[in-house]
Amino acid sequence: MVKGTHQAKEDARNKSVKIFINGEFFPREAAKISVFDSGYLVGDGVWEAFRVHKGCLVFIDLHLDRLWQSAKVVGIPIPFSREELVGHIQKTLDINGMQDHIHVRVMLTRGIKATPSQDPRLTISGPNLVIIAEHKEAGDESKNQGVSLFTSTIRRGSPDYLDPRLNCHSKLHEVQALIQALEAGADEALMLDIHGFVSTCNATNFFMVKDGEVWTSTGQYCMNGITRGNVIRICRENGITCLQKNFSLFDVYGADEAFVTGTFGGLTPVIKIDGKPIGATGAGPITRQIRTGYENLIEQEIQR
Structure with a gap:
């Protein structure tokens, strides 16, 4: 167990969690993004993480405010509404049977590039959205x-x-x-x-x-x-x-x-x-x- 502020108790359920990628769910070991993804190539993406306690997405409005602001700052167009994103998150929690002591990470990258490059004009897809929810309780x-x-x-x-x-x-x-x-x-x-x-x-x-x-x-x-x-x-x-x-x-x-x-x-x-x-x-x-x-x-x- 890694000691630090992200030290978490071991939870075997995380081995079988399903990951949300652009509207589909994948087993943990099969959840993959292209090597041409902007986030992988040049770190071109934004993210947000929050907790779920007793079914509540805690401080979700503050986290969504920060995500939308970050995306605006770097010029990533968000092709969905806040309500739609919350719906995607809720589906991820539901399909994994999650209610309490949950850590959710939402990642949004600019999308797939035609070739390895910083240039956003070489992006050939819409933004990639990944949602990872895990059973996590602080150690x-x-x-x-x-x-x-x-x-x-x-x-x-x-x-x-x-x-x-x-x-x-x-x-x-x-x-x-x-x-x-x-x-x-x-x-x-x-x-x-x-x-x-x-x-x-x-x-x-x-x-x-x-x-x-x-x-x-x-x-x-x-x-x-x-x-x-x-x-x-x-x-x-x-x-x-x-x-x-x-x-x-x-x-x-x-x-x-x-x-x-x-x-x-x-x-x-x-x-x-x-x-x-x-x-x-x-x-x-x-x-x-x-x-x-x-x-x-x-x-x-x-x-x-």
């Missing part, structure tokens, strides 16, 4: 004991060449950052922005707690996290000071608590950064308070 080790981070030399880029808020298939720099962290013996990577301030992690958003205040980056150089936004909302609604500001590793090393946020893991405590311990083992009191608020927010979504 107890990372959730309860926390994860360690290592500060990568790979920086989060400036919005003028690849906006970090774009959920695109081009994730090579995050992979490089994670490899550095793994080679250093950590679970995941902490990434700085182009000015040297703390930005985000390779796959999650970063928060720290100092003297009762919650700090996170300005948002200019970090992922446009749905869970990040919900955490900021929870703090605001519960009287917890949450500052979106510039801060450096000097501040991080002196944090009382730290945690990262993501769609799959929710809130995961951080217990060590660059070999330096942060707080006690596991989630600190403010992290636990916010995590409870997040779980309550999910329950409100289910009831609504």
Whole structure:
């Protein structure tokens, strides 16, 4: 089992899940896309991932907003409505008999190319839509004991060449950052922005707690996290000071608590950064308070 914020409990049912590809369903081992697909050739695609709890597509409107915005930014025409996509997702859940603790990934690429090339004019098909739904429940080790981070030399880029808020298939720099962290013996990577301030992690958003205040980056150089936004909302609604500001590793090393946020893991405590311990083992009191608020927010979504 891989330790980190995406650590999941083993589930044998995932071996037989059916995958949605452009309106058809395929067994896992037979689910394939052409090697001429734009996403495979040049990372030309966008994606979205979300959770399903008790039959509810949690925060689905926020995720669809982000998917449609990402597709618009890169100029991929979406040939279906939001309602039609939700219908495709629901069919995928139904055919797999899925109701609870489900992770869904929706991937949309520009389509098939006539020949290997960056040029979008050489696309000879409509966009390719793939939906993968799996039984996934967060593993107890990372959730309860926390994860360690290592500060990568790979920086989060400036919005003028690849906006970090774009959920695109081009994730090579995050992979490089994670490899550095793994080679250093950590679970995941902490990434700085182009000015040297703390930005985000390779796959999650970063928060720290100092003297009762919650700090996170300005948002200019970090992922446009749905869970990040919900955490900021929870703090605001519960009287917890949450500052979106510039801060450096000097501040991080002196944090009382730290945690990262993501769609799959929710809130995961951080217990060590660059070999330096942060707080006690596991989630600190403010992290636990916010995590409870997040779980309550999910329950409100289910009831609504």
